[in-house]
Amino acid sequence: MLNFSTSEENYIKAIFHLQQDVGPVTTNEVAHELKTRPASVTDMMKKLKIKKLLHYQPYQGFRLSSEGTKVALGIIRRHRLWEFFLAEKLKFTWDEVHEVAEDLEHVSNKKLIDKLDEFLGFPRVDPHGDPIPDMHGKIEISNKICLSKLPNHTPALVSSVSDHSSEILELLEHKKISLGSKLEIKRRFEFDNSLEIRMGRQPAFTISQQLAETIFVTSLLPLIQISEGKRNK
Amino acid sequence: MLNFSTSEENYIKAIFHLQQDVGPVTTNEVAHELKTRPASVTDMMKKLKIKKLLHYQPYQGFRLSSEGTKVALGIIRRHRLWEFFLAEKLKFTWDEVHEVAEDLEHVSNKKLIDKLDEFLGFPRVDPHGDPIPDMHGKIEISNKICLSKLPNHTPALVSSVSDHSSEILELLEHKKISLGSKLEIKRRFEFDNSLEIRMGRQPAFTISQQLAETIFVTSLLPLIQISEGKRNK
DNA sequence: AAATAAATTTAGACAAATCTAAAATATTCC
DNA sequence: GGAATATTTTAGATTTGTCTAAATTTATTT
Structure with a gap:
Protein backbone atom coordinates (compact mmCIF):
# COMPACT_ATOMS: atom_id res chain seq x y z
CA MET A 1 0.00 0.00 0.00
CA LEU A 2 1.39 3.33 -1.07
CA ASN A 3 1.58 6.37 1.14
CA PHE A 4 -0.65 9.35 0.77
CA SER A 5 -0.35 12.93 1.91
CA THR A 6 -2.38 14.21 4.82
CA SER A 7 -4.42 16.19 2.36
CA GLU A 8 -5.13 13.22 0.11
CA GLU A 9 -6.10 11.18 3.14
CA ASN A 10 -8.56 13.81 4.30
CA TYR A 11 -10.26 13.82 0.92
CA ILE A 12 -10.47 10.03 0.82
CA LYS A 13 -11.92 9.90 4.30
CA ALA A 14 -14.46 12.62 3.55
CA ILE A 15 -15.67 10.82 0.45
CA PHE A 16 -15.93 7.55 2.34
CA HIS A 17 -18.11 9.12 5.01
CA LEU A 18 -20.27 11.01 2.51
CA GLN A 19 -20.75 7.86 0.46
CA GLN A 20 -22.30 6.03 3.42
CA ASP A 21 -25.48 8.05 3.25
CA VAL A 22 -26.19 8.61 -0.40
CA GLY A 23 -24.86 7.46 -3.74
CA PRO A 24 -22.19 9.38 -5.63
CA VAL A 25 -20.58 12.24 -3.76
CA THR A 26 -20.64 15.75 -5.18
CA THR A 27 -17.95 18.40 -5.37
CA ASN A 28 -19.87 20.80 -3.17
CA GLU A 29 -20.45 18.19 -0.48
CA VAL A 30 -16.75 17.47 -0.20
CA ALA A 31 -15.88 21.16 -0.27
CA HIS A 32 -18.32 21.78 2.55
CA GLU A 33 -17.10 18.81 4.58
CA LEU A 34 -13.45 19.81 4.31
CA LYS A 35 -14.06 23.55 4.54
CA THR A 36 -12.35 24.11 1.25
CA ARG A 37 -13.39 25.43 -2.16
CA PRO A 38 -15.05 23.42 -4.93
CA ALA A 39 -12.17 24.22 -7.27
CA SER A 40 -9.73 22.63 -4.84
CA VAL A 41 -11.90 19.53 -4.70
CA THR A 42 -11.89 19.19 -8.47
CA ASP A 43 -8.11 19.49 -8.51
CA MET A 44 -7.73 16.76 -5.93
CA MET A 45 -10.28 14.49 -7.60
CA LYS A 46 -8.19 14.51 -10.76
CA LYS A 47 -5.19 13.48 -8.74
CA LEU A 48 -7.02 10.71 -6.92
CA LYS A 49 -8.47 9.46 -10.17
CA ILE A 50 -5.00 9.16 -11.66
CA LYS A 51 -3.98 7.21 -8.57
CA LYS A 52 -7.01 4.96 -9.18
CA LEU A 53 -8.50 5.66 -5.77
CA LEU A 54 -11.83 6.78 -7.16
CA HIS A 55 -14.12 6.75 -10.14
CA TYR A 56 -14.80 10.16 -11.55
CA GLN A 57 -16.19 11.67 -14.71
CA PRO A 58 -16.39 15.47 -14.84
CA TYR A 59 -19.72 16.78 -13.56
CA GLN A 60 -20.78 13.28 -12.47
CA GLY A 61 -19.63 13.12 -8.86
CA PHE A 62 -17.29 10.47 -7.48
CA ARG A 63 -17.18 7.06 -5.81
CA LEU A 64 -14.22 5.45 -4.14
CA SER A 65 -12.73 2.52 -6.03
CA SER A 66 -12.13 -0.68 -4.12
CA GLU A 67 -8.53 0.44 -3.67
CA GLY A 68 -9.73 3.81 -2.38
CA THR A 69 -12.09 2.10 0.02
CA LYS A 70 -9.22 0.04 1.39
CA VAL A 71 -7.22 3.18 1.97
CA ALA A 72 -10.19 4.86 3.65
CA LEU A 73 -10.68 1.92 5.98
CA GLY A 74 -7.03 2.10 6.95
CA ILE A 75 -7.38 5.76 7.88
CA ILE A 76 -10.58 5.10 9.80
CA ARG A 77 -8.93 2.24 11.62
CA ARG A 78 -6.12 4.51 12.75
CA HIS A 79 -8.51 7.28 13.72
CA ARG A 80 -10.75 5.08 15.80
CA LEU A 81 -7.93 3.18 17.51
CA TRP A 82 -6.38 6.48 18.57
CA GLU A 83 -9.77 7.68 19.80
CA PHE A 84 -10.08 4.56 21.87
CA PHE A 85 -6.57 5.02 23.23
CA LEU A 86 -7.22 8.64 24.14
CA ALA A 87 -10.46 7.89 25.95
CA GLU A 88 -9.43 4.64 27.59
CA LYS A 89 -5.81 5.22 28.48
CA LEU A 90 -5.35 8.97 28.60
CA LYS A 91 -8.79 9.70 30.05
CA PHE A 92 -9.81 12.21 27.45
CA THR A 93 -13.50 12.95 27.42
CA TRP A 94 -15.67 11.85 24.60
CA ASP A 95 -15.85 15.19 22.86
CA GLU A 96 -12.08 15.78 22.94
CA VAL A 97 -10.87 12.63 21.23
CA HIS A 98 -11.91 13.40 17.69
CA GLU A 99 -9.77 16.48 17.18
CA VAL A 100 -6.58 14.87 18.46
CA ALA A 101 -7.22 11.70 16.47
CA GLU A 102 -7.54 13.83 13.34
CA ASP A 103 -3.82 14.48 13.61
CA LEU A 104 -2.70 11.09 14.89
CA GLU A 105 -4.53 9.21 12.14
CA HIS A 106 -2.06 10.46 9.54
CA VAL A 107 0.89 8.67 11.11
CA SER A 108 0.65 5.64 8.89
CA ASN A 109 3.07 3.11 10.26
CA LYS A 110 1.37 -0.27 10.01
CA LYS A 111 3.34 -1.88 12.80
CA LEU A 112 2.52 1.02 15.11
CA ILE A 113 -1.17 0.63 14.51
CA ASP A 114 -1.25 -3.14 14.77
CA LYS A 115 0.71 -3.04 18.03
CA LEU A 116 -1.51 -0.28 19.35
CA ASP A 117 -4.51 -2.44 18.48
CA GLU A 118 -3.02 -5.33 20.42
CA PHE A 119 -2.10 -3.09 23.37
CA LEU A 120 -5.67 -1.88 23.54
CA GLY A 121 -7.03 -5.43 23.48
CA PHE A 122 -8.43 -5.35 19.94
CA PRO A 123 -11.36 -3.05 20.70
CA ARG A 124 -14.35 -3.49 18.42
CA VAL A 125 -15.78 0.01 18.64
CA ASP A 126 -14.48 3.50 19.31
CA PRO A 127 -15.76 5.71 22.15
CA HIS A 128 -18.72 6.82 20.03
CA GLY A 129 -19.71 3.26 19.24
CA ASP A 130 -18.46 3.25 15.68
CA PRO A 131 -16.82 -0.01 14.60
CA ILE A 132 -13.04 -0.21 14.22
CA PRO A 133 -11.82 -1.94 11.04
CA ASP A 134 -9.44 -4.82 11.78
CA MET A 135 -5.92 -5.12 10.40
CA HIS A 136 -7.25 -6.59 7.17
CA GLY A 137 -9.72 -3.75 6.67
CA LYS A 138 -12.73 -5.80 7.74
CA ILE A 139 -15.36 -3.74 9.48
CA GLU A 140 -18.35 -4.98 11.44
CA ILE A 141 -21.65 -4.10 9.91
CA SER A 142 -24.17 -3.93 12.67
CA ASN A 143 -27.93 -3.72 12.64
CA LYS A 144 -28.01 -0.26 14.06
CA MET B 1 3.29 29.09 21.71
CA LEU B 2 2.72 29.26 18.00
CA ASN B 3 2.53 26.25 15.74
CA PHE B 4 5.23 25.30 13.32
CA SER B 5 5.26 23.15 10.23
CA THR B 6 6.78 19.70 10.30
CA SER B 7 9.58 21.02 8.17
CA GLU B 8 10.29 23.98 10.47
CA GLU B 9 10.28 21.64 13.45
CA ASN B 10 12.79 19.34 11.83
CA TYR B 11 15.17 22.20 11.21
CA ILE B 12 14.81 23.50 14.78
CA LYS B 13 15.44 20.06 16.20
CA ALA B 14 18.48 19.50 13.98
CA ILE B 15 20.02 22.78 15.04
CA PHE B 16 19.36 22.02 18.68
CA HIS B 17 21.16 18.69 18.44
CA LEU B 18 24.05 20.08 16.42
CA GLN B 19 24.48 22.94 18.89
CA GLN B 20 25.04 20.51 21.76
CA ASP B 21 28.46 19.54 20.50
CA VAL B 22 30.01 22.65 19.11
CA GLY B 23 29.25 26.34 18.93
CA PRO B 24 27.40 27.90 16.01
CA VAL B 25 25.89 25.49 13.52
CA THR B 26 26.78 25.67 9.84
CA THR B 27 24.64 25.44 6.75
CA ASN B 28 26.37 22.29 5.56
CA GLU B 29 25.97 20.55 8.89
CA VAL B 30 22.23 21.08 8.86
CA ALA B 31 21.96 20.09 5.20
CA HIS B 32 23.81 16.88 5.96
CA GLU B 33 21.76 16.13 9.07
CA LEU B 34 18.44 16.64 7.28
CA LYS B 35 19.56 15.11 3.97
CA THR B 36 18.69 18.27 2.15
CA ARG B 37 20.61 20.88 0.15
CA PRO B 38 22.50 23.85 1.59
CA ALA B 39 20.34 26.22 -0.45
CA SER B 40 17.23 24.84 1.23
CA VAL B 41 18.81 25.37 4.62
CA THR B 42 19.57 29.01 3.86
CA ASP B 43 15.96 29.55 2.77
CA MET B 44 14.63 28.06 5.98
CA MET B 45 17.10 29.96 8.15
CA LYS B 46 15.78 33.23 6.81
CA LYS B 47 12.29 32.13 7.69
CA LEU B 48 13.22 31.04 11.19
CA LYS B 49 15.14 34.26 11.74
CA ILE B 50 12.06 36.29 10.87
CA LYS B 51 10.12 34.19 13.36
CA LYS B 52 12.83 34.99 15.93
CA LEU B 53 13.63 31.36 16.55
CA LEU B 54 17.31 31.77 15.81
CA HIS B 55 20.18 34.21 15.48
CA TYR B 56 21.65 34.32 12.02
CA GLN B 57 23.90 36.56 9.99
CA PRO B 58 24.69 35.44 6.44
CA TYR B 59 27.84 33.31 6.29
CA GLN B 60 28.09 33.27 10.09
CA GLY B 61 26.18 30.12 11.03
CA PHE B 62 23.23 30.05 13.43
CA ARG B 63 22.25 29.58 17.06
CA LEU B 64 18.77 29.01 18.42
CA SER B 65 17.29 31.95 20.31
CA SER B 66 15.82 31.29 23.73
CA GLU B 67 12.42 31.07 22.04
CA GLY B 68 13.83 28.61 19.52
CA THR B 69 15.33 26.54 22.31
CA LYS B 70 11.95 26.37 24.02
CA VAL B 71 10.37 25.13 20.81
CA ALA B 72 13.14 22.56 20.35
CA LEU B 73 12.68 21.25 23.87
CA GLY B 74 8.97 20.85 23.21
CA ILE B 75 9.67 18.75 20.12
CA ILE B 76 12.26 16.67 21.96
CA ARG B 77 9.82 16.14 24.81
CA ARG B 78 7.22 14.79 22.41
CA HIS B 79 9.75 12.63 20.61
CA ARG B 80 11.14 11.04 23.74
CA LEU B 81 7.77 10.48 25.38
CA TRP B 82 6.55 8.68 22.28
CA GLU B 83 9.75 6.62 22.22
CA PHE B 84 9.13 5.63 25.81
CA PHE B 85 5.53 4.76 25.01
CA LEU B 86 6.51 2.65 22.03
CA ALA B 87 9.14 0.72 23.94
CA GLU B 88 7.31 0.36 27.24
CA LYS B 89 3.70 -0.10 26.17
CA LEU B 90 3.81 -1.33 22.59
CA LYS B 91 6.95 -3.44 23.06
CA PHE B 92 8.87 -1.98 20.19
CA THR B 93 12.54 -2.77 20.28
CA TRP B 94 15.07 -0.10 20.96
CA ASP B 95 16.12 0.43 17.38
CA GLU B 96 12.57 0.74 16.06
CA VAL B 97 11.27 3.53 18.25
CA HIS B 98 13.13 6.44 16.74
CA GLU B 99 11.65 6.26 13.27
CA VAL B 100 8.06 6.07 14.47
CA ALA B 101 8.61 8.85 17.00
CA GLU B 102 9.90 11.03 14.17
CA ASP B 103 6.36 11.16 12.86
CA LEU B 104 4.47 11.21 16.16
CA GLU B 105 6.54 14.10 17.51
CA HIS B 106 4.90 16.51 15.09
CA VAL B 107 1.45 16.07 16.58
CA SER B 108 1.68 19.07 18.84
CA ASN B 109 -1.34 18.97 21.08
CA LYS B 110 -0.15 20.04 24.52
CA LYS B 111 -2.89 18.25 26.41
CA LEU B 112 -2.15 15.03 24.54
CA ILE B 113 1.49 15.14 25.50
CA ASP B 114 0.92 16.10 29.12
CA LYS B 115 -1.64 13.33 29.54
CA LEU B 116 0.65 10.87 27.80
CA ASP B 117 3.41 11.90 30.21
CA GLU B 118 1.12 11.24 33.15
CA PHE B 119 -0.06 7.92 31.70
CA LEU B 120 3.55 6.82 31.37
CA GLY B 121 4.32 7.80 34.96
CA PHE B 122 6.45 10.87 34.16
CA PRO B 123 9.45 8.97 32.85
CA ARG B 124 12.76 10.77 33.24
CA VAL B 125 14.63 9.23 30.34
CA ASP B 126 13.76 7.69 26.99
CA PRO B 127 14.73 4.14 25.99
CA HIS B 128 18.21 5.29 24.98
CA GLY B 129 18.80 7.01 28.30
CA ASP B 130 18.33 10.55 27.03
CA PRO B 131 16.49 12.86 29.41
CA ILE B 132 12.88 13.86 28.70
CA PRO B 133 12.12 17.58 29.16
CA ASP B 134 9.23 18.18 31.55
CA MET B 135 6.07 20.11 30.71
CA HIS B 136 7.82 23.39 31.44
CA GLY B 137 10.74 22.56 29.17
CA LYS B 138 13.11 21.75 32.01
CA ILE B 139 15.60 19.06 31.15
CA GLU B 140 17.88 17.15 33.48
CA ILE B 141 21.56 17.78 32.92
CA SER B 142 23.42 14.75 34.06
CA ASN B 143 27.09 14.12 34.65
CA LYS B 144 27.41 11.67 31.85
C1' DA C 1 -37.91 24.90 -24.47
C1' DA C 2 -35.75 29.01 -23.27
C1' DA C 3 -34.17 31.51 -19.44
C1' DT C 4 -32.36 31.51 -15.07
C1' DA C 5 -29.96 29.49 -11.34
C1' DA C 6 -26.84 26.26 -9.38
C1' DA C 7 -22.97 23.31 -9.57
C1' DT C 8 -18.66 22.23 -11.52
C1' DT C 9 -14.53 22.89 -13.99
C1' DT C 10 -10.79 25.63 -16.05
C1' DA C 11 -7.33 29.17 -16.05
C1' DG C 12 -4.17 31.55 -13.76
C1' DA C 13 -2.08 33.05 -9.36
C1' DC C 14 0.15 32.21 -4.87
C1' DA C 15 2.65 30.24 -0.70
C1' DA C 16 5.56 26.60 1.21
C1' DA C 17 9.32 23.79 0.63
C1' DT C 18 12.32 21.98 -2.20
C1' DC C 19 15.89 21.77 -6.06
C1' DT C 20 19.99 23.10 -9.57
C1' DA C 21 23.25 26.23 -11.26
C1' DA C 22 25.60 30.39 -10.77
C1' DA C 23 27.41 34.09 -7.94
C1' DA C 24 29.29 35.74 -3.69
C1' DT C 25 31.93 35.18 0.36
C1' DA C 26 35.23 32.71 3.53
C1' DT C 27 38.98 29.74 4.24
C1' DT C 28 43.17 27.40 3.26
C1' DC C 29 47.50 26.79 1.49
C1' DC C 30 51.63 27.76 -0.78
C1' DG D 1 49.11 37.96 0.30
C1' DG D 2 46.91 36.04 -3.42
C1' DA D 3 45.32 31.84 -5.85
C1' DA D 4 42.76 27.79 -5.25
C1' DT D 5 39.22 25.58 -2.71
C1' DA D 6 35.25 25.18 0.12
C1' DT D 7 31.13 27.12 1.87
C1' DT D 8 27.16 29.80 1.59
C1' DT D 9 23.84 32.54 -0.68
C1' DT D 10 21.06 34.10 -4.60
C1' DA D 11 18.26 33.48 -8.66
C1' DG D 12 15.08 31.02 -10.83
C1' DA D 13 12.44 26.65 -11.50
C1' DT D 14 9.36 22.83 -9.66
C1' DT D 15 5.77 20.40 -6.89
C1' DT D 16 1.81 20.32 -3.87
C1' DG D 17 -2.17 22.22 -2.37
C1' DT D 18 -4.70 26.05 -2.15
C1' DC D 19 -7.32 30.20 -3.89
C1' DT D 20 -10.34 33.66 -7.02
C1' DA D 21 -12.65 34.70 -11.05
C1' DA D 22 -14.38 33.31 -15.29
C1' DA D 23 -16.22 29.79 -18.27
C1' DT D 24 -18.77 25.66 -18.83
C1' DT D 25 -22.13 22.25 -17.86
C1' DT D 26 -26.26 20.63 -15.54
C1' DA D 27 -30.62 21.43 -13.21
C1' DT D 28 -34.78 24.09 -12.39
C1' DT D 29 -38.54 27.12 -13.57
C1' DT D 30 -41.96 29.18 -15.84
Missing part, protein backbone atom coordinates in the same frame (compact mmCIF):
# COMPACT_ATOMS: atom_id res chain seq x y z
CA ILE A 145 -31.15 1.74 13.60
CA CYS A 146 -31.82 5.28 14.60
CA LEU A 147 -33.58 5.47 17.95
CA SER A 148 -36.27 7.59 16.33
CA LYS A 149 -37.13 4.58 14.15
CA LEU A 150 -37.23 1.99 16.93
CA PRO A 151 -40.76 0.62 17.35
CA ASN A 152 -42.45 1.15 20.70
CA HIS A 153 -41.99 -1.43 23.45
CA THR A 154 -38.95 -2.96 21.78
CA PRO A 155 -35.92 -3.26 24.05
CA ALA A 156 -32.65 -2.12 22.45
CA LEU A 157 -29.07 -1.30 23.35
CA VAL A 158 -27.52 2.09 22.71
CA SER A 159 -24.76 1.28 20.26
CA SER A 160 -23.53 4.57 18.86
CA VAL A 161 -24.03 8.30 18.81
CA SER A 162 -23.52 10.16 15.59
CA ASP A 163 -22.70 13.57 17.08
CA HIS A 164 -19.44 13.96 18.97
CA SER A 165 -19.87 17.39 20.52
CA SER A 166 -19.45 18.34 24.16
CA GLU A 167 -23.06 19.58 24.12
CA ILE A 168 -24.52 16.17 23.37
CA LEU A 169 -22.13 14.58 25.84
CA GLU A 170 -23.41 16.91 28.54
CA LEU A 171 -26.98 15.94 27.78
CA LEU A 172 -26.29 12.21 27.62
CA GLU A 173 -24.41 12.31 30.90
CA HIS A 174 -27.27 14.16 32.51
CA LYS A 175 -29.74 11.57 31.29
CA LYS A 176 -27.29 8.79 32.19
CA ILE A 177 -27.42 7.33 28.72
CA SER A 178 -24.21 5.73 27.55
CA LEU A 179 -23.07 3.10 25.09
CA GLY A 180 -24.61 -0.20 26.11
CA SER A 181 -27.53 1.31 27.97
CA LYS A 182 -30.67 -0.79 27.55
CA LEU A 183 -33.81 1.15 26.83
CA GLU A 184 -37.17 1.04 25.13
CA ILE A 185 -39.66 3.54 23.83
CA LYS A 186 -42.87 3.73 25.85
CA ARG A 187 -44.65 6.34 23.87
CA ARG A 188 -44.24 8.83 21.01
CA PHE A 189 -45.66 12.34 21.08
CA GLU A 190 -46.88 13.56 17.73
CA PHE A 191 -46.64 17.23 18.56
CA ASP A 192 -42.83 17.49 18.73
CA ASN A 193 -41.78 13.89 17.98
CA SER A 194 -40.37 13.59 21.47
CA LEU A 195 -40.14 10.08 22.91
CA GLU A 196 -40.87 8.69 26.32
CA ILE A 197 -38.04 6.35 27.20
CA ARG A 198 -37.68 3.70 29.85
CA MET A 199 -34.22 2.60 31.01
CA GLY A 200 -34.18 -0.36 33.36
CA ARG A 201 -36.34 0.18 36.44
CA GLN A 202 -35.81 3.93 36.52
CA PRO A 203 -38.73 6.26 36.05
CA ALA A 204 -39.44 7.01 32.41
CA PHE A 205 -38.23 10.28 30.92
CA THR A 206 -38.56 12.01 27.60
CA ILE A 207 -35.98 12.89 25.00
CA SER A 208 -36.25 15.32 22.15
CA GLN A 209 -36.49 14.46 18.48
CA GLN A 210 -33.02 15.94 17.90
CA LEU A 211 -31.48 13.68 20.51
CA ALA A 212 -33.36 10.61 19.30
CA GLU A 213 -32.02 11.20 15.83
CA THR A 214 -28.39 11.10 16.92
CA ILE A 215 -28.68 7.95 19.02
CA PHE A 216 -28.38 4.59 17.31
CA VAL A 217 -29.50 1.35 18.86
CA THR A 218 -29.41 -2.38 18.27
CA SER A 219 -32.70 -4.04 18.86
CA LEU A 220 -32.73 -7.05 21.15
CA LEU A 221 -35.62 -8.55 19.18
CA PRO A 222 -35.55 -9.32 15.49
CA LEU A 223 -37.32 -6.44 13.79
CA ILE A 224 -39.62 -6.77 10.84
CA GLN A 225 -37.82 -5.11 7.96
CA ILE A 226 -39.81 -2.07 7.07
CA SER A 227 -39.70 -1.60 3.33
CA GLU A 228 -38.58 1.83 2.24
CA GLY A 229 -39.97 1.37 -1.27
CA LYS A 230 -37.57 1.04 -4.19
CA ARG A 231 -33.90 0.94 -3.31
CA ASN A 232 -31.54 3.04 -5.37
CA LYS A 233 -32.90 2.81 -8.87
CA ILE B 145 30.82 10.96 30.48
CA CYS B 146 31.81 8.79 27.62
CA LEU B 147 32.81 5.33 28.76
CA SER B 148 36.08 5.74 26.88
CA LYS B 149 36.92 8.60 29.27
CA LEU B 150 36.04 6.82 32.49
CA PRO B 151 39.16 6.30 34.62
CA ASN B 152 40.15 2.74 35.43
CA HIS B 153 38.74 1.06 38.54
CA THR B 154 35.92 3.60 38.85
CA PRO B 155 32.46 2.06 39.14
CA ALA B 156 29.82 3.69 36.96
CA LEU B 157 26.28 3.14 35.68
CA VAL B 158 25.44 2.91 32.01
CA SER B 159 23.16 5.90 31.49
CA SER B 160 22.77 6.33 27.76
CA VAL B 161 23.84 5.11 24.36
CA SER B 162 24.33 7.61 21.59
CA ASP B 163 23.73 5.26 18.67
CA HIS B 164 20.25 3.85 18.15
CA SER B 165 20.85 1.26 15.49
CA SER B 166 19.82 -2.39 15.56
CA GLU B 167 23.49 -3.31 15.13
CA ILE B 168 24.55 -1.77 18.42
CA LEU B 169 21.46 -3.18 20.11
CA GLU B 170 22.48 -6.64 18.95
CA LEU B 171 25.95 -6.19 20.39
CA LEU B 172 24.76 -4.73 23.69
CA GLU B 173 22.26 -7.55 24.15
CA HIS B 174 24.95 -10.08 23.47
CA LYS B 175 27.20 -8.51 26.07
CA LYS B 176 24.23 -8.07 28.40
CA ILE B 177 24.86 -4.38 28.80
CA SER B 178 21.75 -2.26 29.29
CA LEU B 179 20.77 1.06 30.80
CA GLY B 180 21.55 0.92 34.51
CA SER B 181 24.21 -1.76 34.22
CA LYS B 182 27.00 -1.20 36.73
CA LEU B 183 30.49 -1.64 35.39
CA GLU B 184 34.07 -0.54 35.70
CA ILE B 185 37.15 -0.52 33.51
CA LYS B 186 39.83 -2.97 34.61
CA ARG B 187 42.39 -2.24 31.98
CA ARG B 188 42.98 -0.30 28.76
CA PHE B 189 44.87 -1.69 25.76
CA GLU B 190 46.93 0.85 23.92
CA PHE B 191 47.07 -1.06 20.67
CA ASP B 192 43.41 -0.71 19.69
CA ASN B 193 42.01 1.30 22.61
CA SER B 194 39.87 -1.65 23.60
CA LEU B 195 38.82 -1.83 27.24
CA GLU B 196 38.59 -4.69 29.66
CA ILE B 197 35.31 -4.32 31.52
CA ARG B 198 33.96 -5.88 34.67
CA MET B 199 30.23 -6.06 35.30
CA GLY B 200 29.23 -7.33 38.74
CA ARG B 201 30.73 -10.71 39.55
CA GLN B 202 30.77 -11.91 35.96
CA PRO B 203 34.06 -12.65 34.27
CA ALA B 204 35.62 -9.61 32.68
CA PHE B 205 35.30 -9.08 28.95
CA THR B 206 36.57 -6.57 26.44
CA ILE B 207 34.78 -4.03 24.34
CA SER B 208 36.00 -2.18 21.30
CA GLN B 209 36.89 1.48 21.11
CA GLN B 210 33.89 2.10 18.85
CA LEU B 211 31.51 0.61 21.36
CA ALA B 212 33.11 2.44 24.30
CA GLU B 213 32.65 5.71 22.48
CA THR B 214 28.88 5.30 22.11
CA ILE B 215 28.25 4.28 25.72
CA PHE B 216 27.80 7.03 28.30
CA VAL B 217 28.06 6.43 32.02
CA THR B 218 27.52 8.20 35.32
CA SER B 219 30.33 7.68 37.74
CA LEU B 220 29.43 6.47 41.21
CA LEU B 221 32.43 8.32 42.63
CA PRO B 222 32.99 12.04 42.30
CA LEU B 223 35.50 12.48 39.49
CA ILE B 224 38.26 15.03 39.44
CA GLN B 225 37.33 17.48 36.72
CA ILE B 226 39.86 17.16 33.97
CA SER B 227 40.57 20.58 32.50
CA GLU B 228 40.09 20.75 28.74
CA GLY B 229 42.05 23.99 28.44
CA LYS B 230 40.26 27.17 27.36
CA ARG B 231 36.53 26.91 26.91
CA ASN B 232 35.00 28.50 23.83
CA LYS B 233 37.05 31.66 23.36
